[in-house]
Amino acid sequence: MSDLWNQCIQKLEHEIPPQDFNTWIRPLQAVENGGELHLLAPNQFVLDWVRDHFIDHIEQALPRNGNGAPRLILEVGTRQEAEVPPDRPDFGAARARRKKPATSNLNPAFTFDTFVEGKSNQFAKAAAMQVAENVGQAYNPLFIYGGVGLGKTHLMHAIGNLIVARNAKANVVYLHSERFVSDMVTALQHNAINAFKEYYRSVDALLVDDIQFFAGKERSQEEFFHTFNTLLENKHQVVLTCDRYPKEIEGLEERLKSRFGWGLPVAIEPPDLETRVAILMKKAQQWGVELPEEVAFFIGKRIRSNVRELEGALRRVTARAQFTGEPITLAFAKEALRDLIAVQDKLINVENIQKTVAEYYKIRVSDLLSNKRTRSITRPRQIAMALAKELTNHSLPEIGEYFGGRDHTTVLHACRKVEELKEADSKIAEDYATLLHLLTN
Numbered sequence: 001m002s003d004l005w006n007q008c009i010q011k012l013e014h015e016i017p018p019q020d021f022n023t024w025i026r027p028l029q030a031v032e033n034g035g036e037l038h039l040l041a042p043n044q045f046v047l048d049w050v051r052d053h054f055i056d057h058i059e060q061a062l063p064r065n066g067n068g069a070p071r072l073i074l075e076v077g078t079r080q081e082a083e084v085p086p087d088r089p090d091f092g093a094a095r096a097r098r099k100k101p102a103t104s105n106l107n108p109a110f111t112f113d114t115f116v117e118g119k120s121n122q123f124a125k126a127a128a129m130q131v132a133e134n135v136g137q138a139y140n141p142l143f144i145y146g147g148v149g150l151g152k153t154h155l156m157h158a159i160g161n162l163i164v165a166r167n168a169k170a171n172v173v174y175l176h177s178e179r180f181v182s183d184m185v186t187a188l189q190h191n192a193i194n195a196f197k198e199y200y201r202s203v204d205a206l207l208v209d210d211i212q213f214f215a216g217k218e219r220s221q222e223e224f225f226h227t228f229n230t231l232l233e234n235k236h237q238v239v240l241t242c243d244r245y246p247k248e249i250e251g252l253e254e255r256l257k258s259r260f261g262w263g264l265p266v267a268i269e270p271p272d273l274e275t276r277v278a279i280l281m282k283k284a285q286q287w288g289v290e291l292p293e294e295v296a297f298f299i300g301k302r303i304r305s306n307v308r309e310l311e312g313a314l315r316r317v318t319a320r321a322q323f324t325g326e327p328i329t330l331a332f333a334k335e336a337l338r339d340l341i342a343v344q345d346k347l348i349n350v351e352n353i354q355k356t357v358a359e360y361y362k363i364r365v366s367d368l369l370s371n372k373r374t375r376s377i378t379r380p381r382q383i384a385m386a387l388a389k390e391l392t393n394h395s396l397p398e399i400g401e402y403f404g405g406r407d408h409t410t411v412l413h414a415c416r417k418v419e420e421l422k423e424a425d426s427k428i429a430e431d432y433a434t435l436l437h438l439l440t441n
């Protein structure tokens with residue numbers, strides 16, 4: 001902790017009632033920078049409250065040296081963000097990113113430019129851009145849903161960043177739904193609920209992340225419902241993210257579920273291999289790291305669950321390369337990710353693929369290996385072969401061996417057939433996606 005701030009809070013602790021001290025002063029983080037002391041509040045609501053109620057106390061309690069008291073700057077953010085940009089493993093650079101608009105807690109690294117588009121997120125990205133370009137006019141609310149680590153938060157910040165880039169005065173507030181709940185509880189404890197309401201209802205765009213956390217919290221839902229309605233009535237933008245479709249959130253009031261569906265619900269799906277590779281190449285470029293394409297393909301093939309994990313794997317390879325000073329080659333990446341891959345290999349092997357596919361289609365593994373040629377057996381067999389090709393490193397002849405000693409051309413034919421069927425038949429595409437999910441999560 002900053003020395004200055006440390007001394008300051010020791011004084012404040014005696015001057016401010018304990019409940020206020022713990023609620024408003026304790027959560028502040030301090031960063032000293034030359035003659036400036038930056039105090040970082042977790043969000044705008046806390047910042048406004050501190051400025052209105054405690055700023056004089058703080059200024060008086062700040063220790064002075066020969067040059068007088070340090071200049072006090074109140075900002076929204078966290079020390080981690082101020083010191084280490086979240087999207088960058090290299091600790092030295094990117095100081096320029098520190099300066100954020102005082103009113104915004106948007107992550108400047110999450111923009112549309114850094115968001116890689118692919119089949120899985122095309123529609124969500126297009127809708128997000130529409131919203132950022134026509135605030136409150138296009139789709140309201142925009143509801144982005146999908147599994148963990150697929151880029152919902154990234155898109156949400158991208159909307160906020162574009163709104164602010166086009167209109168520096170726009171009041172854009174991003175927050176996690178848990179923060180909304182805890183601010184509300186704090187406001188209730190301090191008879192500040194009117195200030196709380198006024199604050200959230202006055203923003204131009206309210207971006208609330210992971211609204212599934214509202215489930216079961218009735219008072220917060222009530223408050224959010226009113227805030228939400230006021231914003232919509234005044235044509236202010238609301239953007240929400242969630243890990244599932246509104247109707248599927250248990251413990252959420254029906255009226256909220258239906259309102260959330262009023263605007264535009266858009267899904268983000270897990271990215272396909274090409275998009276995963278493109279994301280890795282983009283991240284590497286952002287981090288200033290040389291990443292050969294074959295290494296990106298290797299990581300993209302092995303890490304399929306979500307983009308956060310993909311990024312984690314790349315970070316690991318990159319950190320090791322920085323540490324050892326070696327270039328990133330395929331062999332180097334394999335070594336750096338060895339334990340991660342070993343765990344995966346245990347789970348993903350041809351036998352397990354056969355077992356999972358057989359269970360899914362309610363047939364026997366022996367049917368998959370047999371010569372039976374009825375459609376109810378050949379389709380699952382082809383799908384299992386295609387999955388084996390996609391998920392393992394076995395060659396076509398090896399896969400043929402696993403399937404009752406078939407020729408490699410049969411496996412190749414199966415892979416091509418499944419590709420065609422996935423395009424032409426949505427049921428097959430869905431089956432394949434479900435099986436992939438079952439095998440890789």
Ligand SMILES: Nc1ncnc2c1ncn2[C@@H]1O[C@H](COP(=O)(O)OP(=O)(O)OP(=O)(O)O)[C@@H](O)[C@H]1O
Nearest residue numbers: 114115116147148149150151152153154279307308
């Ligand atoms: N299409 C993409 N292009 C570039 N980076 C991406 C993309 N999708 C996700 N990412 C990156 O993956 C990481 C995780 O994304 P994000 O935090 O937005 O996921 P999320 O869907 O909000 O997850 P959660 O549900 O856990 O909150 C971020 O670093 C983000 O930049």
